[in-house]
Amino acid sequence: MSDNPYQDDHGNKDASITNTKGIGTMQPAHLKSGPTHKVDGGPFLIGDTMTGGYGKGPDILHDCTIAVDKGEIAVIVGPNGAGKSTAMKAVFGMLNVRSGAVRLDGEDITQLTPQDRVVKGMGFVPQTSNIFTSMTVEENLEMGAFIRTDDFRDTMEQVYDLFPILRDKRNQPAGELSGGQRQQVAVGRALMTKPKVLMLDEPTAGVSPIVMDELFDRIIEVARTGLPILMVEQNAKQALEIADKGYVLVQGRNAYTGTGKELLADPEVRKSFLGG
Amino acid sequence: MDLLNALVALTNYVIVPGLSYGSQLALGALGVTLIYGILRFSNFAHGDTMAFGAMVTILLTWLFQSAGLSAGPLPTALLALPFGILGTIALMLLTDRTVYRFYRQQKAKPVIFVMVSLGVMFIMNGLVRFIIGPGDQRFTDGERFVISARTFKKLTGLDEGLAIKTTEALTVVTAVIVVAVLFWFLNKTRTGKSMRAYSDNEDLALLSGINPERVVMYTWMIVAALATIAGVLYGLDKSFKPFTYFQLLLPIFASAIVGGLGNPIGAIAGGFIIAFSEVTITYAWKKVLTYGLPESLAPDGLVQLLSTDYKFAVSFAILIVVLLFKPTGLFKGKAV
Numbered sequence: 001m002s003d004n005p006y007q008d009d010h011g012n013k014d015a016s017i018t019n020t021k022g023i024g025t026m027q028p029a030h031l032k033s034g035p036t037h038k039v040d041g042g043p044f045l046i047g048d049t050m051t052g053g054y055g056k057g058p059d060i061l062h063d064c065t066i067a068v069d070k071g072e073i074a075v076i077v078g079p080n081g082a083g084k085s086t087a088m089k090a091v092f093g094m095l096n097v098r099s100g101a102v103r104l105d106g107e108d109i110t111q112l113t114p115q116d117r118v119v120k121g122m123g124f125v126p127q128t129s130n131i132f133t134s135m136t137v138e139e140n141l142e143m144g145a146f147i148r149t150d151d152f153r154d155t156m157e158q159v160y161d162l163f164p165i166l167r168d169k170r171n172q173p174a175g176e177l178s179g180g181q182r183q184q185v186a187v188g189r190a191l192m193t194k195p196k197v198l199m200l201d202e203p204t205a206g207v208s209p210i211v212m213d214e215l216f217d218r219i220i221e222v223a224r225t226g227l228p229i230l231m232v233e234q235n236a237k238q239a240l241e242i243a244d245k246g247y248v249l250v251q252g253r254n255a256y257t258g259t260g261k262e263l264l265a266d267p268e269v270r271k272s273f274l275g276g
Numbered sequence: 277m278d279l280l281n282a283l284v285a286l287t288n289y290v291i292v293p294g295l296s297y298g299s300q301l302a303l304g305a306l307g308v309t310l311i312y313g314i315l316r317f318s319n320f321a322h323g324d325t326m327a328f329g330a331m332v333t334i335l336l337t338w339l340f341q342s343a344g345l346s347a348g349p350l351p352t353a354l355l356a357l358p359f360g361i362l363g364t365i366a367l368m369l370l371t372d373r374t375v376y377r378f379y380r381q382q383k384a385k386p387v388i389f390v391m392v393s394l395g396v397m398f399i400m401n402g403l404v405r406f407i408i409g410p411g412d413q414r415f416t417d418g419e420r421f422v423i424s425a426r427t428f429k430k431l432t433g434l435d436e437g438l439a440i441k442t443t444e445a446l447t448v449v450t451a452v453i454v455v456a457v458l459f460w461f462l463n464k465t466r467t468g469k470s471m472r473a474y475s476d477n478e479d480l481a482l483l484s485g486i487n488p489e490r491v492v493m494y495t496w497m498i499v500a501a502l503a504t505i506a507g508v509l510y511g512l513d514k515s516f517k518p519f520t521y522f523q524l525l526l527p528i529f530a531s532a533i534v535g536g537l538g539n540p541i542g543a544i545a546g547g548f549i550i551a552f553s554e555v556t557i558t559y560a561w562k563k564v565l566t567y568g569l570p571e572s573l574a575p576d577g578l579v580q581l582l583s584t585d586y587k588f589a590v591s592f593a594i595l596i597v598v599l600l601f602k603p604t605g606l607f608k609g610k611a612v
Contacts, residue, residue, distance in 0.1 A: 007384065018316065019312050019537070025479060026479045115485060129480065132477055
């Protein structure tokens with residue numbers, strides 16, 4: 001997978017000398033942030049005609065564009081392996097974007113590291129391993145607010161109001177919660193930074209249909225506060241129903257773009273991706 | 277039968293030495309377990325880090341002694357200890373900058389770090405011997421006993437004496453304070469929590485804006501302090517010899533693994549388990565048994581299960597048993 005000899009563990013699986021639990025797997029495109037510059041106009045967050053792949057590997061995205069504006073929910077759907085999560089990661093700076101740009105709030109942030117994008121106001125909820133399992137719910141939220149130097153108790157109250165179950169479980173280790181509750185912790189943690197845009201990678205993966213409906217309701221509730229949300233979803237139909245903007249990706253390219261309603265009504269999209 | 281004397285002899289030869297040795301191992305194992313939990317590899321250079329910290333402290337102690345500074349009844353080394361810690365922190369941060377950081381940037385696998393730490397171990401080993409020499413160094417001064425055997429006998433009128441060395445009392449008290457501060461730090465402070473978060477999930481810590489380099493730096497600083505304190509206490513209690521510290525790595529790792537690698541409470545428990553097993557199995561029980569048993573049952577031999585030369589075998593026997601039956605350690609650690 002990697003041609004870096006330092007990343008070859010020679011088959012060692014001995015956990016009494018190496019601890020691989022929770023080890024970092026992210027491969028940021030930049031280890032150090034480059035310059036940013038102001039640009040005029042355009043949507044609030046846009047990954048504009050991005051082409052690129054992981055490290056020195058082949059291109060996965062080809063001229064892919066995704067954008068979200070204030071107060072909107074944008075959803076990326078598509079078949080397996082279409083590059084949905086990859087597109088999201090590209091926007092977050094974990095993919096080598098060889099051409100194209102990422103702009104947030106009138107600033108070109110293509111050269112920034114993921115950490116600096118967090119500081120710029122991007123909140124990201126990964127698909128898996130998105131909570132600190134050994135820490136309590138409250139500590140998870142505190143860690144979400146790590147970059148904030150002001151008093152974040154108000155934000156924590158807002159998160160608890162949004163997800164009341166978390167208030168009851170605040171002192172419980174997050175790893176002991178159910179799947180749906182864990183996703184709430186994950187979203188809550190990302191909200192603690194007071195992000196300007198929230199990016200969710202398959203927030204409903206692996207939860208029951210009832211929990212899924214509830215999570216979607218909460219996501220709409222968050223979007224109503226004016227926070228733009230960009231999310232990747234496996235459950236295309238439900239996701240497009242709540243989407244202001246939808247992107248159907250196929251093999252790393254934009255196949256169809258439109259409002260959620262348009263895409264749902266489009267016979268081509270229905271036939272190919274929504275099961276008729 | 278004379279149970280009171282048996283109890284005093286037991287306390288004198290087993291419990292007091294076990295407690296102080298256990299505290300020293302626990303402090304050492306805490307350092308190992310922190311590196312394992314947060315930096316994700318077994319740091320084989322830990323014994324030599326202890327030796328380096330102790331060495332800096334010893335050199336400063338001699339300087340202080342020659343300048344006429346003293347801590348009254350307490351060892352002068354206590355005055356030199358903060359400076360020893362600073363020196364070790366400097367060395368750790370230098371090592372991290374020049375060696376480990378390169379591998380971090382390469383996203384090297386943990387097993388590579390283990391091998392790197394072996395190299396660091398040999399270099400530090402050489403550095404310590406080069407500066408202070410391979411020989412035995414004594415640097416203990418101040419009052420020798422909190423209570424000596426003779427005073428104890430006079431006070432109680434018993435045949436058996438109970439001696440508690442100042443260094444033993446100091447070891448236990450220091451260990452309790454250090455452990456309390458460490459746990460408070462890890463569980464209550466923002467920095468401590470960020471270290472736990474990094475240990476739990478590196479990627480998510482990054483997404484939360486926690487700076488990994490900061491976490492690594494704090495970890496090395498804490499580990500340097502723990503190693504120096506453990507090294508100095510061990511040296512005060514016994515004596516300082518670079519090779520002994522190198523060997524200490526074995527019971528320290530045994531403690532950390534028995535308790536559950538990556539779990540600080542486990543490291544402390546493991547330290548005491550290993551210490552007490554070593555002491556009880558290598559102690560000649562003749563005296564205690566002669567007091568404790570009816571005269572007809574009194575043993576003729578020494579009743580020493582193993583010679584003290586085999587004490588490392590004891591820690592490893594326990595280690596193997598624990599790894600066979602409870603591989604995650606007695607307290608839930610992170611090892612499989």
